[in-house]
Amino acid sequence: xxxxxxxxxxxxxxxxxxxxxxxxxxxxxxxxxxxxxxxxxxxxxxxxxxxxxxxxxxxxxxxxxxxxxxxxxxxxxxxxxxxxxxxxxxxxxxxxxxxxxxxxxxxxxxxxxxxxxxxxxxxxxxxxxxxxxxxxxxxxxxxxxxxx
Amino acid sequence: xxxxxxxxxxxxxxxxxxxxxxxxxxxxxxxxxxxxxxxxxxxxxxxxxxxxxxxxxxxxxxxxxxxxxxxxxxxxxxxxxxxxxxxxxxxxxxxxxxxxxxxxxxxxxxxxxxxxxxxxxxxxxxxxxxxxxxxxxxxxxxxxxxxxxxxxxxxxxxxxxxxxxxxxxxxxxxxxxxxxxxxxxxxxxxxxxxxxxxxxxxxxxxxxxxxxxxxxxxxxxxxxxxxxxxxxxxxxxxxxxxxxxxxxxxxxxxxxxxxxxxxxxxxxxxxxxxxxxxxxxxxxxxxxxxxxxxxxxxxxxxxxxxxxxxxxxxxxxxxxxxxxxxxxxxxxxxxxxxxxxxxxxxxxxxxxxxxxxxxxxxxxxxxxxxxxxxxxxxxxxxxxxxxxxxxxxxxxxxxxxxxxxxxxxxxxxxxxxxxxxxxxxxxxxxxxxxxxxxxxxxxxxxxxxxxxxxxxxxxxxxxxxxxxxxxxxxxxxxxxxxxxxxxxxxxxxxxxxxxxxxxxxx
Numbered sequence: 001x002x003x004x005x006x007x008x009x010x011x012x013x014x015x016x017x018x019x020x021x022x023x024x025x026x027x028x029x030x031x032x033x034x035x036x037x038x039x040x041x042x043x044x045x046x047x048x049x050x051x052x053x054x055x056x057x058x059x060x061x062x063x064x065x066x067x068x069x070x071x072x073x074x075x076x077x078x079x080x081x082x083x084x085x086x087x088x089x090x091x092x093x094x095x096x097x098x099x100x101x102x103x104x105x106x107x108x109x110x111x112x113x114x115x116x117x118x119x120x121x122x123x124x125x126x127x128x129x130x131x132x133x134x135x136x137x138x139x140x141x142x143x144x145x146x147x148x
Numbered sequence: 149x150x151x152x153x154x155x156x157x158x159x160x161x162x163x164x165x166x167x168x169x170x171x172x173x174x175x176x177x178x179x180x181x182x183x184x185x186x187x188x189x190x191x192x193x194x195x196x197x198x199x200x201x202x203x204x205x206x207x208x209x210x211x212x213x214x215x216x217x218x219x220x221x222x223x224x225x226x227x228x229x230x231x232x233x234x235x236x237x238x239x240x241x242x243x244x245x246x247x248x249x250x251x252x253x254x255x256x257x258x259x260x261x262x263x264x265x266x267x268x269x270x271x272x273x274x275x276x277x278x279x280x281x282x283x284x285x286x287x288x289x290x291x292x293x294x295x296x297x298x299x300x301x302x303x304x305x306x307x308x309x310x311x312x313x314x315x316x317x318x319x320x321x322x323x324x325x326x327x328x329x330x331x332x333x334x335x336x337x338x339x340x341x342x343x344x345x346x347x348x349x350x351x352x353x354x355x356x357x358x359x360x361x362x363x364x365x366x367x368x369x370x371x372x373x374x375x376x377x378x379x380x381x382x383x384x385x386x387x388x389x390x391x392x393x394x395x396x397x398x399x400x401x402x403x404x405x406x407x408x409x410x411x412x413x414x415x416x417x418x419x420x421x422x423x424x425x426x427x428x429x430x431x432x433x434x435x436x437x438x439x440x441x442x443x444x445x446x447x448x449x450x451x452x453x454x455x456x457x458x459x460x461x462x463x464x465x466x467x468x469x470x471x472x473x474x475x476x477x478x479x480x481x482x483x484x485x486x487x488x489x490x491x492x493x494x495x496x497x498x499x500x501x502x503x504x505x506x507x508x509x510x511x512x513x514x515x516x517x518x519x520x521x522x523x524x525x526x527x528x529x530x531x532x533x534x535x536x537x538x539x540x541x542x543x544x545x546x547x548x549x550x551x552x553x554x555x556x557x558x559x560x561x562x563x564x565x566x567x568x569x570x571x572x573x574x575x576x577x578x579x580x581x582x583x584x585x586x587x588x589x590x591x592x593x594x595x596x597x598x599x600x601x602x603x604x605x606x607x608x609x610x611x612x613x614x615x616x617x618x619x620x621x622x623x624x625x626x627x628x629x630x631x632x633x634x635x636x637x638x639x640x641x642x643x644x645x646x647x648x649x650x651x652x653x654x
Contacts, residue, residue, distance in 0.1 A: 005578070005579055006579065009579050009581075013321065013325075016328075020328060020343075023342075023343060024342075027340050027342065028340065037600060037601045037604040037605075037609075038338065039335040039337075039338045039340040039342060041600075042327075042331065042596075042597045042600060043328070043331050043342065046324050046327050046328050046331070047328075049320065049324045050321065050324040050325070050328065053317050053318075053320050053321035053324060054321065056317045057317065057318070057321065060317075062315060062318075062580060065578050065579070065580065067578065068374050072373075072374055072376075075373050075374075076370055076373055076374060079369065079370060079373050080370070080567065080570075080571060083366065083546070083550075083567045083570070084564065084567055086550065086563075087550070087560055087563035087564050087567065088560060088564075090550075090554065090560070090563070091560065095551075099547055102543075102547065103543040103544060103546075103547050106369070106542070106543035106546065107539055107540055107543045109373070110372070110373060110538070110539035110542065110543070111376070111537075111539045112537075112539045112540060117540075120540050120543075120544070121543070124544045124547060125547070128547070128548070128551055132551065132555070136202075136203060138202055138203075138555050140551070140554070140555070
């Protein structure tokens, strides 16, 4: 069984620890002179701990969990992309439309039939929109559906 | 007597109509969250925090609701254990052992009812324990200086992985990561910008609510997609309930033992609800020996772990309320709620916010009665909702998480940050780096640094002040033991838990 995951992650964390420590040395001296514990003391301490842990991880790695491959990886990518697009479309498209798209796509990719998936998205989006905007008076963006 | 006085104040708060209503809502939502496989209590409470926050609820109301969710989730976990043989959350694992066989013998309703009664008993016993122990511990904690607090925080991180945790170094690493994220933003005592990279949104630091929701909710969605668990599993039908008084009485001694053991496991650092239910199940098996048919649907095998895990969940509130140091994921999330409501957790809470603390404790008692009433006659409703496949439920839950974060700040930046945390959470879970220490680090980071600063100011830069009193030496020792114990005892305990689990699967 391969133990590459922990080694690679340990290395990344070691790089982070070093960069983080270096960052702490670059803080400007605080106004009023140095104290026993300046803004850099705690970060430096943390960088050392993280460094030790990452070294341990590289020396004594645990066996890997398998990463998703091929189609599953693609599905995960689609899910993350859907969420990102959802976040950025929420204001321009409005809550109901963007939710229909996002929830619908997620349901569909998780195995629901497209028609039922997008219907679920539309209904849940509309219900939450009404509940928030009128019930709780926390307006959500209406976007394209805005009526003036 | 002082305690009784405070408790009556607490009931005064908990019995206000508004608080009762939100407690009921919390109980209902909590049971639902607990019942859905994969949506654990920490996850559920995390999603609800932004909502409670934006609703502008009073602190006590918000905390009462979320505590009710927490208690309810512990009840809900058993439903999927019994009907699906999948634990709704980790502590409900032991309930599968006898609950599922009972359900297969056509006694699903009885198993559900017995476990509800056991849950209620366990939780009530532990809440009484909480009422007795918490004020004493809070008074004791008032003697802590900054150095002791610093050691206490270290202890919290060291024991967080739990005795059953796999790799203590990964727990430590996760804690360091959380603390590192917490240092981003403007340093409160000197005004120095730290790791903001000139990005305006980072000046105030990373909002831990965004991190929590991302780490839990979004990464859960990704795991469901990877496991292709969207369709759900076949569920056992619930029969009409036939339960007589004699059967209830026969499980009472079991629930009392389970509740007490669970409470102890909950209070102790590093034990938690999973261990609580495990210990009470194994002890019950030892005590009753051949008189019971454990593993084949013994009602007491359902009652023991349920009393244990509910007892532990109330017990876990003791360190959270008295020391401000949570011992489990869900109590960490509850602490996040307190911090975001501008309430400084810790022993002072018992004097400064007595109505809040005692209101929550009283609400715990009231909530458990509500939960019992909800869970026996209305179990059918929960079963119906459970039969909706995850492929519809999880996207909707994710959407609710989005709405919650969006309504706090109306910021797309925050939403993308949340997604980023979700992906990071997924990667960390794959690498078996636990997420709870990350969150605890985020939460406790500022307090921890403040206490370090204060102790250094007292000693004028002498680091040995951190281990100069007997109390702090004791805390450091427990922390070290907490880190070393999992390496020694962990493998044995985990093997036993797995052995018990695989016997029913096979």
